[in-house]
Amino acid sequence: MSYITKPEVRHPALEENALGLTRRDYEGAMSTLCAGCGHDSVTAAIVQAFFELEIPPHRAAKMSGIGCSSKTPAYFMNESHGFNGVHGRMPAIATGANAANRDLVYLGISGDGDSLSIGLGQLCHAIRRNVNMLYVLENNGVYGLTKGQFSASADVGSVSKRGEVNRHGPINPVPLALTLGATFVARSFSGDKKQLVPILKAGLTHKGFAMVDVISPCVTFNDHEGSTKSYAHTRTHNFEVVQTDFVPLMTEITAEQDRGDTTAVTMHDGSTVMFRRVAEDYDPTDREAALSYLRASQAKGEVATGLLYLEESGADMHACENTVDRPLVDVPFGDLCPGSAALEELQKEWR
Amino acid sequence: MHPTDVSNPDYYHKVVDCQWACPAHTNVPEYIRLIAQGRYTDSYMLNRESNVFPGILGRTCDRPCEPACRRGRLEDEGPVAICRLKRVAADLRGDVTDSLPKIPEKKNGKRVALIGAGPASLTVANDLMPHGYECVLYEKHAKLGGLMRTNIPSFRLPESVLDEEIAMIIDMGVEVHLNSPVESLKELLDHGGFDAIFVGTGAPRGKNLELPGRYDSDKIHIGIDWLESVAFQHVDSIEERVLVIGAGNTAMDCCRTSKRLGGTDVKVMARKSRDLFKASDWELEDAEAEEIEILENHSPVDFVVEDGVLKGMNFDIVEWREGEDGRLASTTLETIFIPCDAVILAIGQENAFPWIERDIGIEFNRWDMPIVDRKTHQSTRPEVFFGGDSAWGPENIIWAVEHGHQAAVSVHNQCQGIALDQRPPFGMNLISSKMGLHEWSYSNDFNPENRTPMRYADLEKRLKEMNVEAELGYDLEETAREVERCLNCDIQTHFTAVLCIECDACIDVCPLNCLTITDGGEEDDLRGRLTAPAENTDQDIYVSEDLPQTKRVMVKDEDLCVHCGLCAERCPTAAFDMRRFELYIPYAGQPWPTTISTAPTTSL
């Protein structure tokens, strides 16, 4: 925490996007997290992704629950909508908001405690409904905000700062999302923005629920030796399965991006995700194969990262419910709720 | 690129742009902090240590530090008013008698002659007296100070300020001979009984303009001679219509002085265009504020004198173009006549050494200048040294002071039998400025205020009399505001690679995108792939040792860092720390300064 705020002064050569905004215009209040927290780096990556995608801040909604991770929406995009819900209940609130106004860009920020402990049921249903949102799960293996108790994502054998060994098996959000039918599943690391930013951009562009599990070390309670969510452990066990490049619509794919060993997936809005396989035979469009690969990799203690699964043809919540294209907030009240006379008329059909 | 060696004092010194640009390496940010704390006397003494004449320089310095100031690169509003703040310290200081160097009663038996009483000679005396040297000063004029006395007008530099700062040196026990021009150096060498002689006689001859009519009127003056006559009150008036030829510092002083002595229509006539003038912008602005007209591209043709009366001058109006050889060449558009009653020639100064015999072992080059070693100031006769304007032509006060310091080191070595090239090296100290969890021993927030403008004495009042000081100086409120604009560039972002866990916190928080963790590489390549490309190659980039986890390196572009300390504040391991850098400048017989500042310190 810092008593001075980040000064307004900027680099004179700071780049502007098509909206005339710089990266600094996507920043928020000064972070009050511990110095060195992975979550702050994720915040910086989110700022970068929104800046590069040229999303007007006022067209985005930041949804979160409780936890250090869930506090971070205060630290970026001051001018966006936001809702800080009760612990673990963000998915339901995001679902409701999305149902009411499908035109905003939804970004959910959560932690492993918020999503996998208290909020697990909520998360599962948001995936199942395929709510159109980017869901960033800042995963540090502990409840940071309440001083470092093991969370449901802690690995067996992982040692707490005080020396206790965790004996419960972890809930791993990646296979969980795959099993529940998520159409966009990725894992990344807060310390690798080169990988994280394109994944976030692809997730924001994806139509449907995009789960991004970000290993984001808790520098205060889970960055010691014996932790499996520390900076050092993540770096030594990280294995990038696929490399991802995000190419926005109307942008040419460069030779460096298309090196022959790449597969391109076209997103619903016409942008492209380029995959470059690193692990042999890994196919990020084959759910079953991906699942079995990741199970084996998890058993070896690897932290498999990359955009691990992508399916662009899925129907999101609004498609399933067959709602109107127009956001419900913009539909005149009289049309949304035609009154008792109309109800009467409707009920006649079933009499 | 190899890891940067920050134990070499030059590296961090260069980050302190103002200190690096100051010929005498004045510790600017520290003296500004002392002013901010109301410690004017300490600030004055810190200044005095390197620049010797803070009161004089706080008004008249050429200020090479200001164009160098980092703030000038961040915004249009420009640098910190470094020079004006120096004056604040000098104006508000208390009695410094007890802080001045102590002079030993027992002398060391070495006698040094100083010829000319300008800032160069005075600095040599200042540096040698505390070590027991006997200094004997010879001055042609009846008063001390050199051009500071005879040429810088009193509306820019009050006599009392000059007197006081010269007295601090003379009162150390310098033997002074006024009205004593040295007419033969041979004589002094042969019969003076000196172990060393320092020549600080300046560049005393004003350049002439040999054009038709030059000697037909007595209303055509040489600028520096005319200013000298004014200073010694031999001249106290001038005609109404005055033309000043030239556009350098001397021209500015001549026109402004004319305005005060009866000139009502004063014009500065320059051959070149304004962007090529030698005078600084602020001098031009000051002159214009006093209703002086500055005409560019007017090349003098002749003086028009009728019946012994000066009527005016003819000028070619010229246009400048770059020729094929890359040099500027002029074409005349027309010739015009401008009437006037007096002309002052201010087109430059030259050295002249009629009093130095050419057969005493002092070699002169083809421009009739003595051959002087750039570093040691020694002439080809080992015991004779040159400094100030006499060494390599006209410069300014702060260079004269620095020459004085260096010459004093040489004189000391010479007298003590130490080789002249064995000069004491620069040293440094680094002290953490961390005071608590979120507290630093300096004011680290960025102050977005614009540069504080100077207030001037009422125009009518100041033009009435020569010795009404034109600039009023900053009041306390203005001072309090201006000190906060300083970026504290001496508080360095000191990095310890082994501590870094590569969490990126510093990179994410830095408001100026100074930091990058990336793979190592050659400098040119590295500069291109940083968070913000490091395009200003005048500024260094710092490269760390390999980082423990990924073997990448931390790179910092020093160019625009505002020293806000946020990188250190957001660093979980104190891999970044804000450390106050103190440059130890060696002086004659004294490898480290005596008055090291007393800002709060914590252990490393």
Ligand SMILES: Cc1cc2nc3c(=O)[nH]c(=O)nc-3n(C[C@H](O)[C@H](O)[C@H](O)COP(=O)(O)OP(=O)(O)OC[C@H]3O[C@@H](n4cnc5c(N)ncnc54)[C@H](O)[C@@H]3O)c2cc1C
């Ligand atoms: C009009 C004018 C305005 C200036 N304004 C500024 C300014 O605002 N800021 C700035 O930094 N610089 C200014 N300068 C330049 C600055 O004054 C000089 O660079 C500086 O004074 C040089 O110092 P010095 O010690 O080398 O010699 P000087 O100051 O020139 O002193 C030399 C002394 O030696 C004496 N002398 C000469 N020959 C003999 C001899 N044979 N025997 C004994 N004594 C002798 C002279 O009488 C003189 O007193 C200005 C110069 C001029 C002409």
Ligand SMILES: Cc1ncc(C[n+]2csc(CCOP(=O)(O)OP(=O)(O)O)c2C)c(N)n1
């Ligand atoms: C209903 C409820 N139960 C418990 C808590 C206490 N609590 C606050 S944050 C938190 C865990 C947060 O962990 P996580 O989501 O992993 O966030 P982190 O701080 O690690 O980023 C808990 C249990 C609460 N605020 N509300």
Ligand code: SF4
């Ligand atoms: S407690 Fe852990 S998760 Fe919370 S801010 Fe500190 S480092 Fe981050």
Ligand code: SF4
């Ligand atoms: S002090 Fe640190 S954070 Fe502040 S501008 Fe300099 S490098 Fe950036």
Ligand code: SF4
């Ligand atoms: S904040 Fe400290 S530990 Fe983190 S990357 Fe920067 S220097 Fe390294």
Ligand SMILES: [Mg+2]
């Ligand atoms: Mg957590």
